[in-house]
Amino acid sequence: MTNNGHNPTTNLRVLLSGPAADAVAGTLEHAPAITVIHAGSTGNGDLPISADVAFHVLESSSTPGVAEAAAHLRELAGAPLILAAYGEPNGIVETGLAVGAVDVLVLPQPAETLLFAIRKAAKTATGSELGKVLTVFSPKGGSGKTVLATNLATAAARSGVKTLLVDLDLQFGDSALSLAVTPRATISDLATSSGTVDAEKLGAFVSTDPKTGLDLLAAPRRPEEAEVVGQNELAAVLAAARSAYGAIIIDTGPLFDGAMLAALDYTDELLLICNPEVTSLKNVRIGLETIDRLGFARDRVSLVVNRLGARGGVDRSDIEQALDTKVAYELPDDSVVPASVNRALPAVISDEGSSFARAVTALAQAVLPRGRTSQQAAPQRRFILRGRR
Numbered sequence: 285m286t287n288n289g290h291n292p293t294t295n296l297r298v299l300l301s302g303p304a305a306d307a308v309a310g311t312l313e314h315a316p317a318i319t320v321i322h323a324g325s326t327g328n329g330d331l332p333i334s335a336d337v338a339f340h341v342l343e344s345s346s347t348p349g350v351a352e353a354a355a356h357l358r359e360l361a362g363a364p365l366i367l368a369a370y371g372e373p374n375g376i377v378e379t380g381l382a383v384g385a386v387d388v389l390v391l392p393q394p395a396e397t398l399l400f401a402i403r404k405a406a407k408t409a410t411g412s413e414l415g416k417v418l419t420v421f422s423p424k425g426g427s428g429k430t431v432l433a434t435n436l437a438t439a440a441a442r443s444g445v446k447t448l449l450v451d452l453d454l455q456f457g458d459s460a461l462s463l464a465v466t467p468r469a470t471i472s473d474l475a476t477s478s479g480t481v482d483a484e485k486l487g488a489f490v491s492t493d494p495k496t497g498l499d500l501l502a503a504p505r506r507p508e509e510a511e512v513v514g515q516n517e518l519a520a521v522l523a524a525a526r527s528a529y530g531a532i533i534i535d536t537g538p539l540f541d542g543a544m545l546a547a548l549d550y551t552d553e554l555l556l557i558c559n560p561e562v563t564s565l566k567n568v569r570i571g572l573e574t575i576d577r578l579g580f581a582r583d584r585v586s587l588v589v590n591r592l593g594a595r596g597g598v599d600r601s602d603i604e605q606a607l608d609t610k611v612a613y614e615l616p617d618d619s620v621v622p623a624s625v626n627r628a629l630p631a632v633i634s635d636e637g638s639s640f641a642r643a644v645t646a647l648a649q650a651v652l653p654r655g656r657t658s659q660q661a662a663p664q665r666r667f668i669l670r671g672r673r
């Protein structure tokens with residue numbers, strides 16, 4: 285697997301409900317880039333569920349109780365509703381319009397038709413494409429998660445993509461320190477604030493880094509404040525982030541904790557970091573098994589070897605053999621990295637020409653959505669902007 289040019293589409297959360305939901309569950313569960321949430325299966329009772337689309341399936345278009353079900357779904361998720369029914373299409377359009385559905389489908393339909401309707405509904409709701417969520421993870425501390433996350437977010441912001449860096453290393457996050465940003469608020473402040481989280485509210489809790497233009501949602505100031513950040517709050521934060529930013533980079537801790545599980549739900553591409561050391565290989569191998577068990581698709585996992593070439597390190601082919609996985613990206617061991625961390629300036633700024641910065645920039649170009657002012661998109665405009673400065 286090489287990930288150059290491979291850009292998985294945004295993962296969508298579909299709230300599936302209705303008397304005939306089981307009939308399409310299998311199709312949707314096997315569809316790429318879809319996470320199915322069964323209504324009533326979250327153990328949340330009537331608590332809000334964060335979903336991109338609600339998909340309500342009837343046995344026939346004359347099944348009663350649709351209006352009540354639609355109202356309940358709206359309360360639960362507030363997501364655009366697709367109404368689907370088996371059998372004759374009689375009355376489905378009227379029912380759909382009456383309950384405020386954004387689309388109606390007469391079943392059965394091929395998987396592609398269902399997916400198209402779902403993606404279209406999600407797009408209509410946000411008025412645009414959702415941002416891409418990239419999660420940087422490693423089951424071992426000190427392997428370079430924060431270094432990669434901060435450099436990737438910086439590269440993204442500098443290419444003109446509206447970028448949010450979310451520090452989900454809730455106990456010991458140091459993204460703010462790495463960027464020398466003094467956060468005006470943290471994710472625990474956001475989680476304990478009153479009311480629901482939307483893009484506007486999120487905007488009041490992020491801190492903009494003047495050097496790079498990226499927004500940071502900082503980790504709590506003290507480990508004990510992490511407790512207040514639950515999975516429901518995180519789901520709401522990430523849903524809001526996706527509608528407001530082009531790229532969302534998530535820095536994580538080394539654990540499969542609640543924060544990491546919430547992040548996985550929204551992750552489009554997981555950058556799994558491994559160091560060329562036996563202990564790192566062992567942990568990453570177990571990490572990959574855990575990722576499989578959690579049902580996170582392997583084609584969304586990109587293996588990143590960081591510090592390749594470090595003295596006495598294992599080489600690339602041994603890593604691939606030990607993990608039975610192809611390396612997607614390589615980042616060299618480079619002395620500019622610790623120096624840049626200590627100066628609190630990402631290497632892509634402080635040492636633009638270094639081998640590490642060039643490798644991160646190449647990784648960024650492969651994984652990020654295209655920025656409006658990136659060279660490929662608008663070379664002349666970029667030139668004019670520069671000239672005016």
Ligand SMILES: Nc1ncnc2c1ncn2[C@@H]1O[C@H](COP(=O)(O)OP(=O)(O)O)[C@@H](O)[C@H]1O
Binds near residue numbers: 429619
């Ligand atoms: N490619 C690299 N070359 C040299 N040193 C590195 C490299 N990547 C990371 N480091 C060093 O490792 C340290 C730990 O990295 P960090 O990103 O904080 O790890 P994590 O977030 O996974 O715990 C950094 O402060 C830096 O000094």
Ligand SMILES: [Mg+2]
Binds near residue numbers: 430431453457536
């Ligand atoms: Mg870290």
